[in-house]
Amino acid sequence: MAVCIAVIAKENYPLYIRSVPTENELKFHYTVHTSLDVVDEKISAMGKALVDQRELYLGLLYPTEDYKVYGYVTNSKVKFVMVVDSSNTALRDNEIRSMFRKLHNSYTDIMCNPFYNPGDRIHSRAFDTMVNSMMMQVC
Amino acid sequence: MALKNDTEVRYGTPAEFHGVKFQVPHATLEKSSYKRADEGEKQEPKSPPMSPICSPPASPSTYQRIAQSYGYGKARSGLEQQHGAPYEVRHSTHQQDGPSSGNYGAKSALTCSTPNRSLSVEREQQDSSSQYSDDPWRITEEQRDYYINQFRSLQPDLNAFISGSVAKNFFTKSKLPIPELSHIWELSDVDCDGALTLPEFCAAFHLVVARKNGYQLPETLPETLLPEYLQAACLKPVRDCALFDSYSEPLPSSQQTRDFSRAEKSSAEEVPDNSALLQDGKKDDKQAVKVSTTLKTIPKEFQHLTVKAAAQEPNAHRARPRSRSYSSTSIEDAMKKGEEPPTPPPRPQKSHSRASSLDLNKIFQQNTQAVRSGWLPPPPPALPPRPSVSQTEQPSEVELHPQMNRPPSQAEENSSAKKEVVLAQPPSKPARRKLRTEAQGLETPELSPTINVTSSLPAVKPHLPVQKQSSKQKRAIQTAIRKNKEANAVLARLNSELQQQLKEVHKERIALETQLEQLRPVTVL
Numbered sequence: 001m002a003v004c005i006a007v008i009a010k011e012n013y014p015l016y017i018r019s020v021p022t023e024n025e026l027k028f029h030y031t032v033h034t035s036l037d038v039v040d041e042k043i044s045a046m047g048k049a050l051v052d053q054r055e056l057y058l059g060l061l062y063p064t065e066d067y068k069v070y071g072y073v074t075n076s077k078v079k080f081v082m083v084v085d086s087s088n089t090a091l092r093d094n095e096i097r098s099m100f101r102k103l104h105n106s107y108t109d110i111m112c113n114p115f116y117n118p119g120d121r122i123h124s125r126a127f128d129t130m131v132n133s134m135m136m137q138v139c
Numbered sequence: 140m141a142l143k144n145d146t147e148v149r150y151g152t153p154a155e156f157h158g159v160k161f162q163v164p165h166a167t168l169e170k171s172s173y174k175r176a177d178e179g180e181k182q183e184p185k186s187p188p189m190s191p192i193c194s195p196p197a198s199p200s201t202y203q204r205i206a207q208s209y210g211y212g213k214a215r216s217g218l219e220q221q222h223g224a225p226y227e228v229r230h231s232t233h234q235q236d237g238p239s240s241g242n243y244g245a246k247s248a249l250t251c252s253t254p255n256r257s258l259s260v261e262r263e264q265q266d267s268s269s270q271y272s273d274d275p276w277r278i279t280e281e282q283r284d285y286y287i288n289q290f291r292s293l294q295p296d297l298n299a300f301i302s303g304s305v306a307k308n309f310f311t312k313s314k315l316p317i318p319e320l321s322h323i324w325e326l327s328d329v330d331c332d333g334a335l336t337l338p339e340f341c342a343a344f345h346l347v348v349a350r351k352n353g354y355q356l357p358e359t360l361p362e363t364l365l366p367e368y369l370q371a372a373c374l375k376p377v378r379d380c381a382l383f384d385s386y387s388e389p390l391p392s393s394q395q396t397r398d399f400s401r402a403e404k405s406s407a408e409e410v411p412d413n414s415a416l417l418q419d420g421k422k423d424d425k426q427a428v429k430v431s432t433t434l435k436t437i438p439k440e441f442q443h444l445t446v447k448a449a450a451q452e453p454n455a456h457r458a459r460p461r462s463r464s465y466s467s468t469s470i471e472d473a474m475k476k477g478e479e480p481p482t483p484p485p486r487p488q489k490s491h492s493r494a495s496s497l498d499l500n501k502i503f504q505q506n507t508q509a510v511r512s513g514w515l516p517p518p519p520p521a522l523p524p525r526p527s528v529s530q531t532e533q534p535s536e537v538e539l540h541p542q543m544n545r546p547p548s549q550a551e552e553n554s555s556a557k558k559e560v561v562l563a564q565p566p567s568k569p570a571r572r573k574l575r576t577e578a579q580g581l582e583t584p585e586l587s588p589t590i591n592v593t594s595s596l597p598a599v600k601p602h603l604p605v606q607k608q609s610s611k612q613k614r615a616i617q618t619a620i621r622k623n624k625e626a627n628a629v630l631a632r633l634n635s636e637l638q639q640q641l642k643e644v645h646k647e648r649i650a651l652e653t654q655l656e657q658l659r660p661v662t663v664l
Binding site for chain 2: 108112113114116125
């Protein structure tokens with residue numbers, strides 16, 4: 001279960017960011033922002049020739065003592081960043097991958113909507129529902 | 140009872156339909172009907188419908204203009220209350236369907252609806268009416284026909300898709316805010332392919348209509364709007380669409396002349412009629428009953444229809460002849476009003492042109508009323524005779540334009556062509572006036588069938604502009620003449636300018652050719 005999920009556009013501005021409503025949500029926003037550097041690093045490390053072979057799932061971007069940050073980038077350079085609570089050790093890599101896959105599918109569904117202009121903030125209710133299902137349930 | 144009489148009075152004067160007064164009783168009625176209707180009306184879980192259903196009365200004033208469809212949707216919701224036991228049955232099925240609605244579980248929906256049909260004949264009749272009337276997310280026959288025609292206007296092949304951009308432009312004309320349109324798309328594009336099939340398009344259009352009428356959009360697609368559900372239902376009226384094609388294609392152009400509220404009211408009448416025919420025991424929502432009884436100007440003849448055992452057949456049957464007059468008007472004006480953004484003030488023109496179109500058809504109204512009273516037996520044959528009737532009558536009527544005395548057969552031949560021309564005319568003001576002038580018979584009498592057809596709708600309220608038709612007609616014709624003269628002058632001027640340019644170009648060409656010839660002998664030598 002994620003603590004924060006963000007969709008970052010190609011130009012590195014957020015299209016969608018949703019975090020568990022705890023105090024200090026800004027911390028998550030900052031974390032996501034700083035993780036973009038790591039994402040760019042991983043993307044550029046592949047080199048241009050390897051773009052096709054580059055895997056979409058980037059894996060663990062960097063861990064902190066409280067949480068881990070995972071990244072996923074699409075072929076159109078739209079990035080998904082997920083912040084996961086470190087205490088939740090039950091989450092395996094496969095689960096993270098499946099969560100990103102769901103995110104990617106929902107994102108493509110949004111793209112199919114002709115009323116959505118790429119680059120706009122995402123206001124889709126279906127997307128919200130899907131993200132909420134992945135977020136940690138705060139009692 | 141007092142409330143009943145009150146609403147009866149309010150509904151009794153059709154002229155008020157256009158006024159704001161109508162919205163007020165509607166708002167109050169809606170509140171009462173919604174509170175009762177929300178129990179089983181929506182297919183969704185119960186808690187969400189509470190807020191959406193209660194919100195339309197507080198909808199912004201922009202919806203007040205089109206609050207005619209409040210009556211339409213509300214009557215349908217209110218009529219649900221009239222069913223006694225069947226309502227409870229449906230209530231239980233709705234509750235059954237509630238959990239499944241979020242899963243696009245069409246199968247569960249269909250199986251839940253089939254037990255209704257397996258009930259006794261009376262039950263089935265009541266269910267069919269309740270299916271029509273209790274659910275604002277259910278598409279009626281005339282609505283479906285209208286949607287199918289709109290689909291056809293965008294995409295001739297009914298089995299093909301409408302692409303996202305085409306659909307976006309189309310739905311943007313409805314003037315709903317983009318986020319809402321985006322949500323509607325999300326709901327209706329079930330397979331998320333960026334294109335709309337016919338059932339998806341019907342669902343999307345229906346949601347647009349519902350939203351324009353003030354209904355809050357559901358979180359998930361109601362089961363009656365699911366593509367699988369609509370697919371089964373869409374197949375049936377498709378065969379009738381061929382009949383409606385010739386009918387409804389010219390209608391969009393003349394729909395510009397329609398008053399939206401009147402169209403909505405007429406559509407509101409139909410649905411109450413369905414249930415009024417089937418139900419005797421009226422329950423709480425007497426206002427809806429009053430809607431059905433007092434709004435009835437056209438469809439008295441439909442009360443004589445016997446309801447058959449098949450669930451939707453009677454409604455489809457009744458709706459088909461009525462959809463001749465209504466299919467274009469039921470919710471079309473909502474779109475049409477939105478589809479005229481490029482034109483300068485369309486509304487004053489609409490009223491004017493409606494009067495003019497009505498003027499011409501004042502004579503036809505009695506005729507069409509008579510035709511419609513005997514409409515029931517063969518709806519299809521009724522269509523061709525009417526244009527011929529109008530043809531014969533129109534030349535006699537319009538003495539101002541003797542050139543209209545053409546043979547009716549030729550006129551009918553040209554009518555189809557003219558209808559295409561009418562369709563192809565860009566929605567600009569002079570073009571529309573031209574259409575009106577054409578309609579008035581300046582150029583052709585062929586458009587009179589279109590106006591004749593739409594006059595069936597003014598027959599709904601024959602007492603509206605009947606009194607002022609003659610003077611308005613003359614005025615309209617004169618303005619049309621003036622406009623045409625102006626257009627002619629402009630075109631003549633343009634023509635002369637172009638001729639001048641042509642001459643100059645000719646001179647240049649001649650000069651160049653002489654130069655070429657001068658040069659050529661030199662090289663040849």
